[in-house]
Amino acid sequence: MSAIPADPNVTADSATPRTETNYLNADWSIKSWLLTGDHKRIGILYLVTVSFFFFLGSIAAGLIRYELTAPAGFILESETYNKVFSAHGIIMVFLFLIVAIPAILGNFLLPLMIGARDMAFPRLNLLSWYLFMIGGACIMGGMINGGVDSGWTFYVPYSSMYANSNVTMVLTGIFIAGFSSITTGINFIVTTHKMRAPGMTWFRLPLMVWALYATGVVIILGTPVVAVTLLCIIFERVFHLPIFSAELGGDPVLFQHLFWFYSHPAVYIMILPAFGVQSELIANFARKRVFGYHLIAFSTLAIAGLGFLVWGHHMFISSESMYQGVVFSLISFLVAIPSAIKVFNWTATLYKGNIRLQTPMIYALGFIGLFTIGGLTGLFLGCLGTDVHLTNTYFIVAHFHYVMVGGAVTAFLGGLHYWWPKMTGRLYPESIAKWNAVLVFIGFNLTFFPQFIVGFMGMPRRYHYYYFAPEFQPYHIMSTLGSTVLALSFIIPGLYLTRSLTKGAKASANPWGAHGLEWETSSPPPTSNFLQIPVVLDEVYDFDPVTEHEQDKAAQALEVPSYLSNEAKSIESEKEKR
Amino acid sequence: MAAIASDHGHGHGHDEALHHQFEDMEQQNDSYIVGMWTFLVTEVMFFGALFLIYTLYRSMYQMDFFLAHEALNVQMGMINTFVLLFSSFTVAMSVRYAQLQKKWGVLSMLAITQVCAGAFMVVKYFEYQEKFGHHLYPGPGFGSHPEYLHGATPNFAQLYFGLYFGMTGLHGLHVLIGMIVIGYLMAKWWRNSPMVTKDYIPTELVGLYWHFVDLVWIFLFPLMYLMPKP
Amino acid sequence: MFSNFPATPPQASSFSREHDLIFYALLALTVIFTVMVGIGVIYFVIKYKRGSDADRSRPIYEDARLETAWSVIPLILALIMFYFGTKLFITMRVPPADAQEIFVIGKQWMWHVQHSNGVRENNTLHVPAGKPFKLTMISQDVIHAFYIPAFRAQMHVVPGRYTTMWFTPTQPGKYHLFCSMYCGTQHSEMGGTVVVMEPREWANWIENGGQSQATLTLEQSGERLYKQLACNNCHGAEDNMRAPSLYGIWGKKRTLTGGRSVIADQSYLRESILRPHNKITNGYSNTMPVYDGQINEEDVLKLMAYIKVIGSSVGGPSSSGTDTAAAVLNGTKGTMSPFAANAIQYQNSSMRRVDSTPTTRSGELAVNAIAAQQEAKGN
Secondary structure, three states: OOEEEOOOOOOHHHHOOOOOOOOOOOOOOHHHHHOOOOHHHHHHHHHHHHHHHHHHHHHHHHHHHHHHOOOOOOOOOHHHHHHHHHHHHHHHHHHHHHHHHHHHHHHHHHHHHHOOOOOOOHHHHHHHHHHHHHHHHHHHHHHHOOOOOOOOOOOOOHHHHHOOOOHHHHHHHHHHHHHHHHHHHHHHHHHHHHOOOOOOOHHHOOHHHHHHHHHHHHHHHHHHHHHHHHHHHHHHHHHOOOOOOHHHOOOHHHHHHHHHHHHHHHHHHHHHHHHHHHHHHHHHHOOOOOOOHHHHHHHHHHHHHHHHHOHHHHOOOOOOOHHHHHHHHHHHHHHHHHHHHHHHHHHHHHOOOOEOOOHHHHHHHHHHHHHHHHHHHHHHHHOHHHHHHHOOEHHHHHHHHHHHHHHHHHHHHHHHHHHHHHHHOEOOOHHHHHHHHHHHHHHHHHHHHHHHHHHHOOOEOOOOOOOOOHHHHHHHHHHHHHHHHHHHHHHHHHHHHHHHHHHOOEOOOOOOOOOOHHHHOOOOOOOOOOOOOEEEOOOOOOOOHHHHHHHHHHHHHOOOOHHHHHHHHHHHHHHHHO | OHHHHHOOOOOOOOOOOOOOOOOOHHHHHHHHHHHHHHHHHHHHHHHHHHHHHHHHHHHHOHHHHHHHHOOOOHHHHHHHHHHHHHHHHHHHHHHHHHHOOOHHHHHHHHHHHHHHHHHHHHHHHHHHHHHHHOOOOOOOOOOOOHHHHOOOOHHHHHHHHHHHHHHHHHHHHHHHHHHHHHHHHHHHHHOOOHHHHOOOHHHHHHHHHHHHHHHHHHHHHHHHHOOOOO | OEOOEOOOOOOOEOOHHHHHHHHHHHHHHHHHHHHHHHHHHHHHHHHOEOOOOOOOOOOOOOOHHHHHHHHHHHHHHHHHHHHHHHHHHHHHHOOOOOOEEEEEEEEOOEEEEEEOOOOEEEOEEEEEOOOOEEEEEEEOOOOEEEEEHHHOEEEEEOEOOOEEEEEOEOOOEEEEEEEOOOOOOOHHHOEEEEEEEOHHHHHHHHHOOOOOOOOOOHHHHHHHHHHHOOHHHOOOOOOOOOOOOOOOOOOOEEEEOOOOEEEOOHHHHHHHHHOHHHOOEOOOOOOOOOOEOOEOHHHHHHHHHHHHHHHHOOOOOOOOOOOHHHHHHHHHHHOOOHHHHHOOOOOHHHHHHHHOOOOOOOHHHHHHHHHHHHHHHHO
């Protein structure tokens, strides 16, 4: 296909590894995993730990949902409830969303996609995982030992002077996990700049790589700021260093500025890689080059840049000046445009494609719908007049769950299914996975759509009781029912994916007939990814829907099932190479 | 790491200093340089946030900050500034010697840098000790000796000293880390490790970091010690 | 929609209608775009599903005109929405000159409201329809947010600085008042009710110190109770067959059956109300019912106060000058919501100091005010 060996002296057939040795079975010892520099193994380590944290965060979410079914609650005390929603937010944001796609899929794919043997700094990459683990352990330790009840936003002076819970330890954990993020970001940037295979020009990069690069930029510019801000709270709690406390002359609103300067771009740390995954899925399963590749690439960078100029839209009613509000609102409306462009371009990609409705594609199509709603409801909140009423309510909760769960988690699941054969060398059961993808879509909408309505009605977020406003109850019951479905639809993939590790059919190098360097090495890849560094000669997403359709027709005429013909085709192309 | 080592070098150069993921020394050095500068960007953002906080509060409480800053010892700050500036020069010289592959030149210049860094920390120690003696550290006991506040409102003076200890403290931490890194680099040179002797880039990277630490102080010194009367 | 299953908040202020118009315009945009994208996706998926015989020749991969169109059209729509949203926001943030000022203090976990004439209330806010009000707010501890969904009005309440919000209520009724900024353990219970009254009704309310009727003095309540319990049926202005008159009885010497005599003091009166058979006045028989267990101690105090008054000035209770402050305090207690019951009582003296410096934005002033307030509290 696209790659030829770089060195003519090496015999061509070494391009396809014949041995069974791959990065998974190269060495079975635990030490070899814990001291690995291999980006693929680090990706797998992240997958295991992040899944664990996602499980914990989901339990907290379930507790919240069941508690809210009754207006006066029935399981938890208010104090415990506050600790539970804080735990949900902190785990999901800092230990799941920020790391899920960049650190799992990004780590695994970036070198494979650009034709490199590894990240530029493998040991730094491993350090990043250890920092994440230490940070995660600190956060967990704080939550078990006293809990934390300040919400994931840690607004001062509540978090600095009034909270009696173990805020210090949790903040220390987030601070450490922040450095894990930074090291990952540095690796992404350097790897993209310097490790591309010969012929892999910037405009031949898969859009996933563009997205990871932009994510790296956001990480290195934003994370240090929040690190220092949280450090200030730690110092205030431990050494009485008065930075944000109003009683000592500090400015509590300054904390919000610094916090959102990171935490708004952090939203893009979560969603930009999801865009990348989405572009890969749409292109592969529509069998067509992504429509407007350049525009998508540029809009990715535009989002990363503009994302740093809109933090004030979290603070329209927080006593920032009216003029600040107007400027931030305007830029927020502008940042919506690149996202809209992406949605239209993905839709247009489907036009004249050769669409295969396999599991990752169902996630990708669901993503388009959910992200459209999530993005557009963002306009309600970026719009000054309506934000005054809607902010701090369940409307905002619903909005960011549409973007974070409907967007990032859906894309993560889609990407996980898509690259699962590459990561593990096994195929997952297609039909159950397909129906489960539909279940995710239904459960998600059932959970979060009612929250838009209850938010518009004025239910503030982070409320434990609402016995004084019983009109909110029907929506909470609906939401809880939906969350049960959603929980089920997260458990099922956990089960069948785990089972596929041993029972799944062996995957070929390119089970999807996809285009991209990661599919040109074996599944799972060898430790050094490519036996020879490939040279890229053709354009990105070089699909041909017309020819493929004709081949399908021909295969049908021969009454050969189409998926077999595809396998046959890839085998043939390998033969051609020899 | 065994797995990696075994995969090392498929048909490309057998340079001992070359890591397996790179094709050649040029790619490796380029990566190091881009990586270092990217890291320095994060450092700029890290200190940038603190400078922003400082700027805001100084503009809010100009007079109190001015009065509180009179408690600082300008002479000591000045000595430290020159010590650090000189150490930047010696680090630059060590990079030059590394380019010329002169082992003893590099080692002597780095040794002088270490001495400068140590001197900086010692001066810092005496400065901190004086402030602690005057109860000028934030906390419940702050300002219990009002004569050292020079008439500044205690709350705002506390804010000033909070920023003073926070910012110079973090800078001091960076100096300490720099000393460790330079020590490590010296050990590598001492043992003629090919990692540093084959190419001057690792030495230059340490130099870059040291210049950055120096640069932060160049901003800290006038902001903290040299305030005009508002 | 349905009365017991609402999907929209009530519209009760001058902002509500404009806000909802913008909201529904945005909702329409959301629906149109989502449906458009949805239909596009479904149509393409069906038409170009693998194996379908659709025409796939000459696919397009970039089209400058198309891409410009779907960048520029959303941009224009976004700017239009930005304009209307900003217009409403500026209206919301600039209070009219004739707005009456109300001060609000937030603290964990209750709201203190002080009207400009000194009437204060906790966790409730009484305002008349049709009149603009400006709320000047500050927090005593952490950040809170004053949120009235029916008014579409919300603003953070920050320690160390004043924030303001304003509104003109339009629709009489009772509405939710929430703290919408997470503020600690009882965050969800830091709220209450906003009562929008008819202007005339409110005028009475504010004049009576926060009561819908004039506050009754202890004597007045006693008089009312005296009639309510029908004491006056027997104990009239003159001694009669059934019972002695109580007019002027306070402090007098009474002769009992059996010849003993007592002074008509508090303990005698209390005993005679609760257990009249113990000490019967000479010449009367035991006909009075026992009130022990029928009325509480507070009622006894009220009756006693009334009896004392008719004792000193014959002809009815005097409308003696009531202590306004006490009345106001009573009034506040009367309207206190259940949330307030748990909360700590607020000091009278400290509140005035903060309210007397209604500066909009001055870190130093506000901080000093808070410091002074805490000092006062400490004393």
